[in-house]
Amino acid sequence: MSWNPTTSLAPISRLWRTLAFRLTAGYALAGLLLVVFATASLYLVLANELEKSTALFLADKVHVLRTLLLERPDDEDGLHEEVELESAARRYEQFYIRVLDAHGKQLLMTPGMASQLDLSQLTAQTRNRPDRPMRLKGKDGRSFRIISTSAQVGSPPRSTDQLEIAVDVSQKEELLARYRFWFWSILFASSIIFPWVGYQIARHGIRPVEEVATTARHISSTNLRERILPDGYPFELAVLANTFNQMLDRLEESFEQIAKFSTDIAHDLRTPVNNIRGEAEVALARERTSGEYRAVIESCLEESERLSDLIGDLLFLARAESPLLHLRQEQVDVGALLSTVREYYEASAAEGEISLSTNLAGPIVARLDRSLMQRAINNLVANALAHTPPGGTVMLSTDIDPSTLRIEVTDTGVGIPAEALPKVFDRFFRVDSSRSHNSGGTGLGLAIVRSIAVLHGGAVEIASRPGQGTQVTIQIPVSA
Ligand SMILES: Nc1ncnc2c1ncn2[C@@H]1O[C@H](COP(=O)(O)OP(=O)(O)OP(=O)(O)O)[C@@H](O)[C@H]1O
Ligand SMILES: [Mg+2]
Structure with a gap:
């Protein structure tokens, strides 16, 4: 058998790669x-x-x-x-x-x-x-x-x-000569004792690291409960263990959110599908007049539009998180954009006896993705109109300082309770889910607004007082 230096040296190089060694x-x-x-x-x-x-x-x-x-x-x-x-x-x-x-x-x-x-x-x-x-x-x-x-x-x-x-x-x-004898004896003893003591110290020192590794091995998407108890760890490794625990906390939270998200999607997709199926079954139960068929088909069409909107929203959110999504930015007259939105919602505002107005801080032109920004503002206005009782007002306004463009939608509606405010941008979150369900909301509108703001490098803020009204602000950084 021939001697192969690479395989013979492998165990040594593996050993050398261990910290203890x-x-x-x-x-x-x-x-x-x-x-x-x-x-x-x-x-x-x-x-x-x-x-x-x-x-x-x-x-x-x-x-x-x-x-x-x-x-x-x-x-x-x-x-x-x-x-x-x-x-x-x-x-x-x-x-x-x-x-x-x-x-x-x-x-x-x-x-x-x-x-x-x-x-x-x-x-x-x-x-x-x-x-x-x-x-x-x-x-x-x-x-x-x-x-x-x-x-x-x-x-x-x-x-x-x-x-x-x-x-x-x-x-x-x-x-x-006696001295030399003792010299060699001590050297011999040291060459045994030092590695042994060194190994004990090293093992003791890196035990916490091994524990972290063992915990990490036990972690899976179904078991995110395990944590490291950093009692008695040296300071540096206690910091490592705590950081690791915090990472697990965040992961667990994200996994829970994803799980909830999936359940919400399934639930929201099932409702319109069930409606369509129910109506079709009832319609087929006996002979109907052509007028009745027509009504059923119209109702089914409405449900499928809801379904298709929901799927569209979900697709948009999924795409907005991908780094491949490119904005189609152009010079946009922000005042004109707000006017377009106002005109679009004028009829439904009038129907709800709500005054809808715009308030512009002079002519503003900014580099934006026009259709995405319009979609964001549409969502905000739809929310404001849906939550403002007759006699109230909804105002669209803009403001600019050298570095930031602000687009605000302010209403005098029912407002949002303080404990719900941090969650309104979460997907599928609705303050009163039963109420919103009936009014057709799925809880994706504000999540989409936030995605659009983030895609533009900006952010979105919300301020609200129950019974007094809500103000949502989109902030977009702009160059002078
Ligand atoms: N202007 C507002 N006034 C009062 N509550 C609001 C306002 N805007 C949003 N909300 C609350 O925040 C929740 C989340 O809003 P979001 O736009 O994300 O979802 P939605 O309007 O319910 O559904 P969707 O917009 O997807 O059709 C709403 O259900 C509502 O309870
Ligand atoms: Mg909405």
Whole structure:
């Protein structure tokens, strides 16, 4: 079987894409780097200090011997004590000294030096680089620092002696070796502990995210009830959970609206269809005169007109929400438009004994979709006339400031109760549904007005006082 790098690496790249893994890797790496940095720098400082103290020790010995040879060249006892006795008294950090004359003949040596060190190697190694401490391995494997230097004998100088000093640093090296052992042990332990702790922290931290995901998985159009309880969540994730809950609230509301909307459509379509069917059935129950047939057909025609209007309105609303709907905008004389609407409704206003008038703030021309705007104003006037008792007035007026065109329809009718006002632009909403049903209203008129205003980039507002009247204002932004 051949090795395919892409499939073999897939689990790793999948793992790398998990947040828990990334956080764990981050924590572990940071922790390990910190441990390595801290212990390694301590080790280097310690090793450096030990090396320095050895160098100082050697320099000190060199100084003592030189002073002795320079100032008291004949004090053999003093030299003897310094070279032979003092080292023997030590247990740790033992040192060895050898004094040679100018011809390389050995004059004095610490006892045991020859058994510890290869003297010829010592001389050979130090000859090239005098006055500098160097490393040397002893005969039984112990570590030494050695130095070689010359010293004047007497003042004025009689001759020059050669000093060779070696100090045993095995103890210090063992200390460093123990330190290294602990360094690797700690590093090994850290490489297990840090990822484990990191993983626990990461898991704990992202648990709320997983809960949000689980809740989201359970959500469907039939189950929008589930919510996340953000108790004990860290602040940022509590905000996320709350935002998510709010989104679910909105979704639930929209779904409920859609469900209600569908029921309303079905109900409103059924009424005219039932009427047509009922009348046809009654008409066919027995023989009728041609006059009676005619009446039934006329009634059916009326119902189907209602049906077709309703379907037209629904189609319009559906299309108005699609981003593909384009306005056919043109320069429209708003005053003339209002006059057209007034003329259209004049007869029915007169019939209801309502005075219908227009009030224009000078000539206004604006870029509008003429037929849509006329439809919106028609809806408003139809509403006003339907809800204004005889003797009342309905007024169409316009107003413009540099950036906004306002078209207002004001009536002195029955008004709308405050609690119903926020809902009047909803589809199928009717303040008194039974009453409006009889008068043929379906509750789509104001929804259509709002869609038309929004299509023009504007908005619509309503203000009303029960018993006093209603004012609806279409606001359209216009360029100067
Ligand atoms: N000028 C008004 N005065 C009093 N109530 C109003 C007025 N305009 C609208 N309403 C109330 O708001 C409801 C919604 O109006 P909308 O125009 O959307 O529907 P409709 O007139 O009932 O039906 P449609 O316009 O679709 O034939 C109406 O049923 C009515 O109760
Ligand atoms: Mg209406």
